[in-house]
Amino acid sequence: MRNFIPKISYFWLTMLLSLYFTCVVNLPVLLHFYQILHALSAYKIGFALSIPVVLFAALNFVFTPFTFKPLLKPFFIVLLLISAIAAYAQLVFHVIFDRGMIENIAETQQSEASSYLNASVVTWFVLTGLLPALLLLKVPVVYNQTVLKRLGVRVLSMLVSLALIGGVATLYYKDYASVGRNNRTLNLEILPTNYLYSGFQYINHKYLSTPLPYEKVGTDAKLVQKAGEKPTLMFLVIGETGRAQNQSFNGYDKPTNSFTQKTPDMVFFNHVSSCGTATAVSVPCMFSDMKRVDFNNERAHRSDSFLDILQRAGVAVYWKDNDEGCKGVCDRVPNVTIDTKKDGKFCDGETCYDAALLENLDDKIVDDGKNKLIGLHLIGSHGPTYYQRYPDSFRFFMPDCERSDIENCSHEQLVNTYDNTVRYTDYVLTQVIAKAKQYQDKYNVVMIYLSDHGESLGEDGLYLHGTPYSVAPPQQTHVPMMFWLSPQYAAAQGISLSCLQTEAAKNDYSQDNLFHTVLDAMDVKTTAIDPTLDIFKSCRTAQ
Template structure:
């Protein structure tokens, strides 16, 4: 078949690709840059005009070494395809591709990944990824110079790019420096260097770095329980993408906590901050003895979580997961990831409503006289397909957004959909409490609920979660936590419920508190407990 595309020199094709990446692929970062300038009281016109010029020169400098004939087309076809998807994520959801986000992508399950597919993504990917890649594939490229001359042209092109960048820097260094200092994610928004660099960091860290030796924590852990006292049955519920701002307990005007607010003995914590903005960080962090300020994910994955410690002390532990796995914290205790058969009740073949976690759970609560800790990991409010997190009879706030391309829904629809997920989670918590109450004759029962991170719903242009913590909005870091403690549990533990409720309303807490509080709540004593981080300690009336 005859090729009607004109022949083009590798040199000019490199410049065209650099221009395409500047104006089309990197349109989100250019728009972000100009939004920043628009918010300033004054800026230099020359500085504003120089931004795409500098970006073009920088991309040409990076791309030129990749233009040797054997690799030219394969490399840039891949970059065009991947960058198209990345540009969509950045432009629509304000996603930043740091190492943490690459980890989130790598650990995403298939059912979660498919929730991001919609007509908007397909259309964008087709027109900005597939079509340019096909065009490049079919374009005849001319290499009509000697090898040395082509090498010289490449070196000269890179030197000219550097000179151009240097010239702009000489004129506007202070302007670039000021914007960069106040907007530290800008360098992580430039495609494709952002995901290439962060991807290399992730691969190097995961596969090329020698793992830390495994460290046991709380080796002196022992179960200390009064003679004749009933054992404890604790349900530990880890939420997903729940943000505190949308909880009725926090003054939200909508009845998102309509179920638990009718449940006696609830304790809601108004001021709780997360350790991270993504599950891959927050869950290992909240289960470890490290604080957020010094948290190291490598060490967390190679040391005991509090599940290991309570199990070592003699507590029966079981973990059931309806999300994307436990991120290593349950690896050494009995655990199961919920199956998702199309049962017509809770599951559709790809995902399940969280009420499915309570199915077939009684077999794990045998009457053997042991303290028991049951971990339940919710899918909660995981987006962007929020509408798939609650059944039709929980479409309380309408109109809701019955699609995953949330950018095509109104803000009202988006908030309605998210609030429905919060309300359904609240319902599920009451079902967990109802399950616990079934065992009150044999156990002192309780429940702790804590979400892993929050969610952005379009505030300041941010959507979803995973923004670097240093610049993350409070919607992603302010999370709900609540306790339900049965009267028998409160009495056995020597606690004052009114004291806990008063402390929860006024004190600042974080996920740093969970490790120490759960150990104490399960009557496990160890030197690993920091009493200052134990929420229960100040409200004990009988020691």
Template sequence: MRIVTPKASFLTLTILLALYFTLIPNLPILLHFQRILSALGEYKLGFVISIPVLLLAALNFVFTPFSFKVIFKPFFCLILVVSAFASYAMLKYQVIFDKGMIENILETNSAEADSYLNLSVILWIVFTGVLPALLLIRTRVTYGHNVLMRLGMRLLSMLISLLVIALIAALYYQDYASVGRNNRTLNLEIVPTNYLYSTVQYVHKTYFTQKMPFRKIGDDAALVQKAGQKPTLMVIVLGETARAQNQSLGGYERPTNAFTAKENNLVYFANVSSCGTATAISVPCMFSDMSRTQFDNNKAHNSEGLLDVLQKAGISAFWKDNDEGCKGACDRIPHELVPTDSDKTLCNGSVCYDQVLLNNLDDKIPADGKNKIIVLHLIGSHGPTYYKRYPPEFRTFTPDCPRSDIENCSQAQLVNTYDNTIRYTDYVVSQAIQKLKEYEKDYNTALYYVSDHGESLGEKGLYLHGTPYKFAPEEQTHVPMEIWMSQGYMQANGVNLDCLKQQGKTQAFSHDNLFHTVLAMMNVKTKEYDPSLDALAACRKP
């Protein structure tokens, strides 16, 4: 049987590709418009018809410069496949591809990336990306005419597209302006221009912006604890993807904090905001001396941070990681990424439960009389494979959702699974506290727990995290924070526990507090310290 080879002119094929992108990869933005119009109640029929026409004209204008023979098929085959990934993420999770999301994607490790793969995403990519790309490869593209004629045809096609856009703007400018003012993410939802533009932004800033000189801070850092006072041993437990709304210590109806709730010396901070909505932003931000509004990731990666300052004061610092790395925060101190085959009970070769972070921790606490700080970076509640974050014995809330395509689980199953991750994290934090209690004879001990960002579980149609901060819902920015101190620590440092518990209930805090609070808790004096950002300052005796 003879297989027919499709044939089309370069202009026809460009328009067909623009039409395909309008209807398939851009289905998420068309559905978003449908939701917007449904909420409006009244709208012009012409405005509704103009939306896909405007999108088609705009895409044809953007695509036409890529219709030259040498780049036509390679370029469009690539963006067909990549756009299939992007459209799936937008359709299922309402992901917005700004520069921060591109940074988060590029810094994702292979184990985390694998957790997003499932049958539905593979089928979507095959049918909306791979098969159209194969069809394009097989299609014989005709160019004809001479070079000037082809160039003129391209310019004419682009001019017609511009005229269509101008006509629609003249007729419905007020409608688009009104919708745009109330839905500011729409310009970040057009595939493929959203991720292409954001990738160019990221690449330009990362590789083509003049590298700034490395910035040192805290050269004056010095330990100022009283003579004869026991050294301090502090553990920072850096959570992952835990949101405040699901913490029973904050009023949630389920016992998700059943283990730490038993600790009398633990303070829960109910109103804490994150620096970002993704690990790649929040982690370097909270360990830097910059506030959220001042934060610049490029500057942070070219600067010393909290752990550098503590080390300058003579404090022994160590970072142990079960997630995707410290994002630069631990580059100049001893650090370790837990091997995924390090414990047969807690690891399966690709991921470990967070309890593995407590293994061999005693080796990092030698009896040398030095002040010490240890950071434990959890994998916590990282989705979408929430069910892989807790052992079977912590499958408390059932039925859960043992799959990565979480949109196919019921809301109850999804919340059950997520709550199990929060409860297991709480257990790990409580075990870290028990470990610190073993050292109370030789150290004044303390623990600081905070999550890097929150998580959406289907509220407002959003899943996961990474929404641009100015658009992000509270579920992604409201995070839990806890501080536990031994009796010896509080006495030596003049901390009023009742005062601090009251502060935790009534005052607002953020990731901005970590840098300055930890400096003070470790008795380090430096000009970098800002007492107004020290969460314990109001409850500590001078």
């Protein structure tokens, strides 16, 4: 077969690879660029025509150092395979491969990753990645010049590329600068430099940098319970991919909160912002004493979460996970992740419905007089396989989208499927409350629910989540938060429920509030608490 494939010199192969990456692999960024230009009232034709030329020259400059014989084929075969997947993600979901996204990918579990596989992505991968890689593997590459001459050709090719870029910059610098200032993610959309650079950042940060020393937080924490008062039992429910605008509590015109809206003493917070747009950032952030504006994920992983502080103060803490792990916040407290292959009632071997979290909890709530916190991490509305997050009996909004290639569903189907996940989460919350009520004779019980981040459902062409926070739409950062306080808990804590409901409707909150609110709500006193971030403080009638 090799004899039927014509030979090609390393120089022209580099040109062809640069052209292929410009026109095929980088189709998403070209389409985005021209979409931006189309929205302008006027632009220069020469500027528009120069865009693929500059991209080609830049790629040729970057690729040329990797065209030495031992490196060329292995390097570009790997690049073609990875870039095909990345291009699909950018084209269909508008994913941006910054360091945060690389971190999300690195921490994704196998079951979650498999949910992204479908016929569309496989076809794209075969046509744009696998077949070009096989062709490159088979093609005979000619190196028919001396070593010095080949080196000179490479240097000259790179210099010509720089000159071409410089010439275009001379003519259209203002145009590129204007578009770049107003569209700051464009530089993170160019393949393969985006994921290579971000991947290097992640590896350097994760594995090559000297770890920070572990920092204990709230070392003065003490549990202060009123004499003769029942201990507190809190269910802390961390949601997944919940967006506030799809909550009927928040004015949404579909009954997604039909269960909790019938539950007395519910408090819904209308204006809550997340710390990040992905679980890997939001969960460590909301459990940390750091605020979003100064959050450092490395420091969060090397310091106490409020679960550590609670446990050190004498609160019994237990964490149960049905998502992609607790991202380090539960590592030092008793914890368990549901085994999807063991529970036949709620699990199918690949994923579990969130009702599975309530199974076998009673042995963790013994009557020993201690304050207790039970953390439940939902899989909630995790996409793209939204239809796998609720049982058939909860297919309430129809028609829904029973597939993972959500771009091939109608917008109505997609939103209906997502809304079914919201409604099922709402049901699970009422089951958590029902479980809490079973212990009211021994404990003052309370439930807090807060989602980690939101989700895009096709608005402005965006899907899923993980967009850099600085440019993320509100659908990814505006999250639901609900409190349920039993009358006994509210009375014991001196909290006015009507005051809390009024404050929740009008005030702005964020995940920064959780650390301080939970510690105080569990009767733990420490100088690590910032009273201005304690949600309950302004509604306490007795201090």
